[in-house]
Amino acid sequence: MSETTDTSTAPAEPAAEATAEEGGRNANRSTTPTSDGFREYIGSGWAERDEALPAARESAAYAAERRSRLSAEFPGMRLIVPAGDLKQRANDTDYPFRAHSAFAYLTGWGSDSEPGAVLVLEPEGGEGHLATLYFRERAGRDTEEFYANPAIGEFWIGPRPSLAHVAADLGVGTRDLGEFDAIVERVDTATMVVREADAALTEKVDHARIRFAAERALSTNAQDAPFSLEVGTDHEPDADLARVLSEHRLVKDAYEIAELRAAIAATARGFGEVLRELPRITGEVRGERVIEGVFATRARLDGNDVGYGSIAAAGPHATILHWTRNDGPVAPGDLVLLDAGVEADSYYTADITRTFPVNGTYSDVQRLVYEAVREAADAAFAIVRPGTVFREVHAAAMAVIARKTAEWGFLPVSAEESLEPDKQYHRRYMVHGTSHHLGLDVHDCAQARRELYLDGVIEAGMVFTIEPGLYFQPDDLTVPAEFRGIGVRIEDDILVTADGAENLSAAIPRTADEVEAWVRGAGR
Structure with missing residues (x-):
């Protein structure tokens, strides 16, 4: 069954509110049950998950070394490397997801990576960076997402990994994607992003940098902020990040x-x-x-x-x-x-x-x-x-x-x-x-x-x-x-x-x- 197929055997209930991920593209034909009884019934009676954590995959150590090399190139800079998100093919269908190559290079996460994930290298003191991987944590079976969200719900697309699972698998710290907003709030002129990976996320970062520059200009009574950026331009520091990542990949490990x-x-x-x-x-x-x-x-x-x-x-x-x-x-x-x-x-x-x-x-x-x-x-x-x-x-x-x-x-x-x-x-x-x-x-x-x-x-x-x-x-x-x-x-x-x-x-x-x-x- 494709995610667009209308399940005619589902109980006839009022249409559930479309999720943000669906963008309302299918709201007028939804038959997702919404009764309290259904919610309680579908959220119960499930076997316990196997929560055994995996050993780190082979690529993890290589990815850590690549992150270390990148860190040395950009001391004191916050580096944001998105995986990218699903891309619409037609109406409510998307192309198969493929993470951005720079993201895969720095995480070791390939065909099993999660749409919307973001790697952040946060500067630590004088030298080095702390790597954190943000992605959408799986929802419990007692949530509506589990059965009602065809974009990310496990009933629709299958099991998704937990934060702990990915942290063990890739050997990198993990946080829920919802916490990435706090990173955006801290964006300043010492922040760089792989621009082409995720247009929506890049726009957020651009707006945050503009806001930071404007606030700093006002606080110092400067006529012109020392940093300026028009949204959507190919900002030079970001181009430097993309260039360095390309050059690091010239010689294979x-x-x-x-x-x-x-x-x-x-x-x-x-x-x-x-x-x-x-x-x-x-x-x-x-x-x-x-x-x-x-x-x-x-x-x-x-x-x-x-x-x-x-x-x-x-x-x-x-x-x-x-x-x-x-x-x-x-x-x-x-x-x-x-x-x-x-x-x-x-x-x-x-x-x-x-x-x-x-x-x-x-x-x-x-x-x-x-x-x-x-x-x-x-x-x-x-x-x-x-x-x-x-x-x-x-x-x-x-x-x-x-x-x-x-x-x-x-x-x-x-x-x-x-x-x-x-x-x-x-x-x-x-x-x-x-x-x-x-x-x-x-x-x-x-x-x-x-x-x-x-x-x-x-x-x-x-x-x-x-x-x-x-x-x-x-x-x-x-x-x-x-x-x-x-x-x-x-x-x-x-x-x-x-x-x-x-x-x-x-x-x-x-x-x-x-x-x-x-x-x-x-x-x-």
Whole structure:
């Protein structure tokens, strides 16, 4: 039963007042019983809960270390990191909840985290912070929330954890979310918030900071307060917090690397299962949807969900870089570009692409394009080691792409000329970058400074993709007809080691011969 289904067998009673969480969206059709007799009856006769506290989960110690590093960056500052809340999909239905990545990073709380939770790092004296996790405490079975609130009531969404349970599980102090209002009352100019995580909470913090600045200006008779902020602006100190959190995530710890390995292994299983379903896939009018669904099933079985909208692009759809409609047919003779990743329950995600022939054999032109892309990927991988500048990985792949497209006669100049900054003709056939960092977000660490990302020096423990491609649009008259409509991308997830790099997704077939054998063996 969905939370929107009207239970026709419920006693006909006056509609209960809609809760704040529901926003009155369903008040006119509520049949929730309200009699005193019903309240007394539904609140009694329940077995005792098992209140045994868990041992701290594996991620707890790593999260504590991350909080300690963050604390050292912002002495004396109050740091507010929201998980975010449910987001409306339509009327009284919401999207599945996913906590903000910064919140997950600092708490170790992933797919089982509570909507509306907030982590607060409160400065303690001269140095250090006290971490407290605020979330909505579960209601007793003697309360109306238990049975009458479809947003958070346990009768509707299942058991919710107690404060004590979460404190033991995550190794951090906990308080009821209702007490967070006291934090807002103490907000001052030494308060920072992860702005994008929860718009409503950020607005509260902004108003509190404005109020504090105004009161201080009045108390000192100052003409202009030393702190000003317009509600909704990207306040610079908050941007600093987001930047530091992104930069801290550039190098992964042992827990993060293990989670990424698990997500990649699950993704490999999902790819194999897609190949085993090829007969059904090619038999459907919208076979791309079957690919998407088969992979999504594996993602839900082995993890939280897919890490991003899967790209299941057959035939000419493979030339569309972010094809996520996935509503086309899959026919023998086509190439399928499958770009997908399983997101683990910890939220760490894989991001892998393979391009395979539906009938198990590349045509001569398809093979030519495919092996050119693989050569570009291999050239990029070959230079990855600590000390390499990140942008050089892209340059290594582009040198191959320029050379191949020049050899085929597609460029108006030589490969060397095309590689000059003011030319770049070869980029017509690959306009995207070759690499991005990977972790809690598929495009991880996006708010890091350019000098630490694109212009940064690669370090051991970094994880990023290598994903060159070639895309010849169906109507591109700069290439021969036999190339038009072919799109190929090969994407792997790379771990930088102390003396080189490891391709974490190398177990998934990569060469043209390997992929053909893989398809013919139905993904085994």
